[in-house]
Amino acid sequence: EADIYQTPRYLVIGTGKKITLECSQTMGHDKMYWYQQDPGMELHLIHYSYGVNSTEKGDLSSESTVSRIRTEHFPLTLESARPSHTSQYLCASTAEANEKLFFGSGTQLSVL
């Protein structure tokens, strides 16, 4: 049912590398979100966007940045990865408020 895609699924990189996690959706949703989740913890909102050229920081402070140049695309970038960035990153989208979020499969990031 969900047409939201994240790449890569798994990524292992060294400290100091620049990385971009990709997220695309084909549902025409205006609202898109990035969550970070560690085992046994809640999903923490780190960035969101309500449309093209609109981005906001979420509740959890993050050293990552995002962009929203096209409706369907919402990439997340880490300029210099550190071991503390090791986590699962989940992208989601929705059409309207008070409607369910559709999630991608997630990117499991490990920084050595």
Next chain:
Amino acid sequence: DQQVKQNSPSLSVQEGRISILNCDYTNSMFDYFLWYKKYPAEGPTFLISISSIKDKNEDGRFTVFLNKSAKHLSLHIVPSQPGDSAVYFCAASVGDDKIIFGKGTRLHILP
């Protein structure tokens, strides 16, 4: 301060019996509640939702109950099946605001 609380980190239920997952919230302005299911290394998948104007919503084996006065909701799964073993997240939102998630409850369905 957590606005959505799932106080049971894990729950074990016999196959065929009822699984009851609980969730408490602190913000009385929440007007929309959702349950998600998550397998390891995958994204959460939507299960069922309920608006604050209702107290029950049913979809197949899944039923969500909302008690606004107690600020409590629960998810009932009947009958429980092996494929139901996963982490279940409770979530809530108010108006046009962002969805807030709990920490999840890991459900183990025993053979």
